[in-house]
Amino acid sequence: MPQPNVVDHPLARVMLTRLRDRTTSPAEFRTLVGRLTGILLHSALADLDLTPAIIDTPLAPAQGWTLARPLAFVPILRAGLGMAEAALQHVPGAVVWHLGLYRNEATLEPVVYYNRLAPGALRDTSVVVLDPMLATAGSVIAAVDLLQAAGADDICCVGIVGAPEGVQALAAAHPAVRVFLAALDERLTGPGDTWPAGYILPGLGDAGDRQFGT
Ligand code: PRP
Ligand code: URA
Numbered sequence: 001m002p003q004p005n006v007v008d009h010p011l012a013r014v015m016l017t018r019l020r021d022r023t024t025s026p027a028e029f030r031t032l033v034g035r036l037t038g039i040l041l042h043s044a045l046a047d048l049d050l051t052p053a054i055i056d057t058p059l060a061p062a063q064g065w066t067l068a069r070p071l072a073f074v075p076i077l078r079a080g081l082g083m084a085e086a087a088l089q090h091v092p093g094a095v096v097w098h099l100g101l102y103r104n105e106a107t108l109e110p111v112v113y114y115n116r117l118a119p120g121a122l123r124d125t126s127v128v129v130l131d132p133m134l135a136t137a138g139s140v141i142a143a144v145d146l147l148q149a150a151g152a153d154d155i156c157c158v159g160i161v162g163a164p165e166g167v168q169a170l171a172a173a174h175p176a177v178r179v180f181l182a183a184l185d186e187r188l189t190g191p192g193d194t195w196p197a198g199y200i201l202p203g204l205g206d207a208g209d210r211q212f213g214t
Helices: 009-018 026-045 081-090 136-147 165-175 207-214
Strands: 048-056 059-068 071-077 100-104 110-115 124-128 154-158 178-181
Touching: 009 026, 009 059, 009 081, 009 124, 026 081, 026 154, 026 178, 026 207, 071 110, 071 136, 100 136, 110 136, 124 136, 136 165, 165 178
Parallel strands: 071 100, 071 124, 124 154, 154 178
Antiparallel strands: 048 059, 100 110
16 A cells, blocks of 8 residues: 555644534635645645755845745645645745546546646646545546646645545556645445445545535
């Protein structure tokens, strides 16, 4: 079983508990998605390459650093939107490429409905995919396919909750893609469960619906 990076910070655990709670309001849910994204990004971006730069403080020259490569955040619509805002607050100089993908509810296959990436748009760029839920991983695998077609070769995925089935499928399809999560849950729902197949158990429900109150 490939192991994702599970960011097990005490504050992340408390936030995740509120996210899982079915009584949490959409307003609180959105706030927590943003805050948790910040914690996850600290780990996901810990290996970013830097370029040294000398700057002048008011007193003297000092050693400083800039990002060696451009950074792109790629939120998967809809549920990745709340993560993108928070990510930009951490790295205001990053660019954002939105990808529109939803799961066909019957087949669980991803359907792409929005992609403005031009060939080569992501060459020499560090890319961070943002989607709170890694369930079957069909959506993230399709997203990584599109990002690679746009020239990306340095991709990580930041999510909130993952299922073992999805982690395994993503590792099989894209072994070089690193995964950062706040929790690796038990399994996906299937026959005999009350929720439709393909939801993360215990999970937090439908992340898009819970953020936007739909
Ligand atoms: C959710 C979620 C992921 C996807 C995960 O989106 O935000 O994108 O499902 O499932 P997978 O790993 O099995 O592909 P959804 O399809 O519900 O679209 P929405 O956010 O537009 O409602
Ligand atoms: N998408 C969600 O929003 N939640 C799940 O549990 C699975 C897919």
